[in-house]
Amino acid sequence: DTGVSQNPRHKITKRGQNVTFRCDPISEHNRLYWYRQTLGQGPEFLTYFQNEAQLEKSRLLSDRFSAERPKGSFSTLEIQRTEQGDSAMYLCASWRSGGLGNEQFFGPGTRLTVL
């Protein structure tokens, strides 16, 4: 257990529905990252926050995706009008700036299945 938690762990939804995932990072970590991972592939960067500010978004993050970190603590990732291609594992990671390296601590992920 890295101290990063994600909920729910699994989500099954029908195409066209909206889904929201939550990530609770390690409390003193000010950076929070979202990644997406498909079977057999490494995680792909989606976006990251420094405290409550969203500083970078990947071109993978279409207009249907939105992420927030309103108080600089937990974060939510919402997908609107889900498509089958959105089926993947969504991973959250946190990191404390000022540390020795860029080690990111990952949560267990939320596995999304879009039917």
Place this chain on the structure above:
Amino acid sequence: GESVGLHLPTLSVQEGDNSIINCAYSNSASDYFIWYKQESGKGPQFIIDIRSNMDKRQGQRVTVLLNKTVKHLSLQIAATQPGDSAVYFCAENKSSSYKLIFGSGTRLLVRP
């Protein structure tokens, strides 16, 4: 473009033997590299990291080697154990960017 890739998708080793997992990267501007271990149903777990000003770094039973000339990274696991069975990813990072770029992974299978 930027990419991190692996030579072998699956590596099978006998318990007790040493394992070597290789990774090639293409972005010469990357200055930080990490190896992650991922077990089924879990998120990636940090194993060891290395900066570009180093060639070698050792941890407990693990060693990471970095060859910047050929843009090659390797992870050596000594005395491989059944608990080492997992998928291993290398990832790269530039100091000016905060995102990690992952390769596609190598599955390590440890035979008893």
